[in-house]
Amino acid sequence: MRDPEGATTTDIRDRDISRMGDRVGQSFLVIAGLGVIVLCALGADLFWIAHTMFFGFAVSAITGGVAQLIAYRRGLV
Numbered sequence: 001m002r003d004p005e006g007a008t009t010t011d012i013r014d015r016d017i018s019r020m021g022d023r024v025g026q027s028f029l030v031i032a033g034l035g036v037i038v039l040c041a042l043g044a045d046l047f048w049i050a051h052t053m054f055f056g057f058a059v060s061a062i063t064g065g066v067a068q069l070i071a072y073r074r075g076l077v
Contacts, residue, residue: 017071025064032056 032052039049 013076016076017068020071020076021064021068024067025060028063029056029060032059 032055035052035056036049039052
């Protein structure tokens, strides 16, 4: 590489892919949040509410990362 500083710069495609992955991940987080609200309304045990929250965060992170990998592999089309 001729320009070692240019190897770490991001372009507009990187920012768009990052935003898209964040939106995909946040959508699953919203779904999990709605599930937590429903469990609270039904009076479920705190164990299930906490595990639903944790599962939502985990699924959000995993799907956001997978969506970014797919976008880098196939493009944003």
